[in-house]
Amino acid sequence: MNPDDLKYHKEHTWVKVSGKKATIGITDHAQDALGDIVYIDLPEVDTDVETNSEIGEIESTKATSSIISPLSGRVLEVNEDLTESPEVVNDDPYGKGWVAVIEFDDTSEMDDLMDSAEYAKYIEEAK
C-alpha cells in the first residue's frame, strides 16, 4: 500500500528523494483519516521550511489539519493543481496528489524518517 521507494514522517507525510530535491506529500493513511479533502493551503514557493514545522493546512469535511514538513529546505515548487482539485490527494496521494518539491541540504534528516515497513507498523501501533 505505501510505496517502498518513499520515506515517511511520523506526522503522516512522505518524501521521495531525487538528488538534492525531495517531493513531499501526505500519506494514504492521512488522506483516509481526513476523509473528503475540500481545501489545501499550500506553502509558498521560495520560502524556507523546517522539519516538524507547519507548511500548510488541509481541510476536509471532517477536520482541519496541519501539513508538517518532513525535512528542512527551500520550497522550489508547489502542486497548484490542488488549489482547484484538492480531491486529487484522496484519489492519488503518492502520485498526482504530491504537495511540494523541496530542495534540501541536510541529508542526515533522511535517517530520522521511516521506511514503508516501519511506517506501516507505526500506524498499526497508533490504532
Place this chain on the structure above:
Amino acid sequence: MRLAVLGAGPGGYVAAIRAAQAGAEVTVIEDNEVGGTCLTRGCIPTKALVASAVMLANMRRSEEYGIEIRGEVIPNAAKIFERKNTIVHTLATGIRNIFKARRIALRQGRGRFVSSHEILVTGKDGSQQSVAFDRAIIATGSRPLQIAAFPFDGKRILSSDDAVNLNSIPKSLIIIGAGYIGCEYASIFRDLGSEVTVLEKLPVALSSEDAEISEILEREFKKKKITLHTGVAVDNVVVNDGGVLITLRGGKELSAEKTLISVGREFNSSGIGIDEIGMTKGVCGEIIVNDRMETNISGIYAIGDVTGVMMLAHVASRQGCIAAKNAMGGDERIDYRVVPTAIFTSPEIASVGLREQQAKEKGITVTIGRFPFRVLGKAQAIGEIAGIIKILSDSVSDRVLGVHIIGPHASDLIHEAALAMRNGLTSKDIAETIHAHPTLSEGLKEAAEDVYGEAIHTLKR
C-alpha cells in the same frame, strides 16, 4: 413637549417613534429618504445584495446537493439592484407609515440650528421653514471618508454609497480597506463573478475582530479566490481608459475596472449650525455626549454615528431610545458593555465582548473553548461546514467574557451569547442548557463544554 429630530436614520427614526409613544409632538428633519445610511446605503441594501450573491454561489454548488441545473446560471445585475431598491422602498414606506400613524411630522430638507430652540430647514427647491422645539436630538450620522488625493468620482473610484447603487458587476474590483465594509463587498462581488483584490494597510483583515476569526476569514477569501494583500499602503489611484491604476508604496502597480475605497467614515457634524450655538465637538468632529446622550447644550441630545461612540445601527437605535426617554423627562443611561456585531461576509462573522488579543493586553486570564462547525450534524446537513465558535471564559469565575463566531448564520447565533454576558452567566450555564438538536446553536453549547475540555463531538483537546 415639542421634539425636533435631525436625521431619520436608525437612531433618529427610532428616537422619534419612542418620543411620540411617550406623548411628544415630534418633527423629523431629513434631506434624503428616511432610514438613513442603514436603510438606504448600508445595512439593508447590502444584505439584499448578499442574498443575491449567496443565491448564485449556492446555485453554482447545486450538484453537491444533487440538483442538476440544465443551462447557464447567470446574474442579471439590473434585476439584482432593482430587487434591492424594492426592498429599500418597502421598508422606507413602512417607516413613513409609522410616522403618519404616530403623527410625527416629516420635514424634507437640510436642517441647521439657528438657536438652541430653532432649526431652519432648507428644501431641495430652496424653500425654507422654521422648526421651533423645546428639545432636540441630533442624529445626522456619518459618510464615507474621502481621501483628498483620489476623491470619489462615482464611476471608477467608488465609495460604499456608490457601490450600493452600481447597477452592474465589474469584471474586476480593487477594494482599498479590509474593514467590515470592504470585506462584505469583497464577498458580494466575488460571488457575483468579479475578480476581487483587497488591499489593507494593517497586517490583518478585520483587525478589530478576534485574530483567529480574521485568520479564518482570510483562508475563506483564499478559497473564494479573493486576493488579499495586507500590510500595503496605497500611494496613488489614477483613472485611465481601461479603469483604474493603483500604485502601492514601493512602486507595485495594480489595475482593475473599478476601485472601492472603504477606509473609514467621517462625521456629519459641520454645516448644521452646532458650532454657532456653541456645541462641544471632539478632535475628529464627533459630538461629545454623556451616558444620558446629552450634549453640552441643555435640551439638545446627540445619538448614533455622529457621536463617534460605536458606528453601529443597533447602537444608534438604543441611544435613540435613551435620548427620547430623557428628552421626555426620564433618567436613562446607556450601557455599552454588551454590544454584538455582525459582518455579512461569506461565511458570516459575529462577535460580542472581549477578543483574545484584548484579554492578553488587559492581563485577563481566560479559558478558551472552541468548536468547529464541520463537526456538527446540522452544518454537514446544510453543507456549510467552514468556521468555528470560540468562547472566552474568565479562568476564575467562568463568566463568559467574549464569543466569536465565523460560520453559517453567525449573525443569528450570537445573541444567546449576548444575553448570557448581559446577565453574567458562565460557560457552564450555556453548556448545561439543553439545546435543540440538530441545530447550529448546539455549536455554542459544545464550545462552552470545550472550555472544560468536555465537548462531546471532538476527538481530542
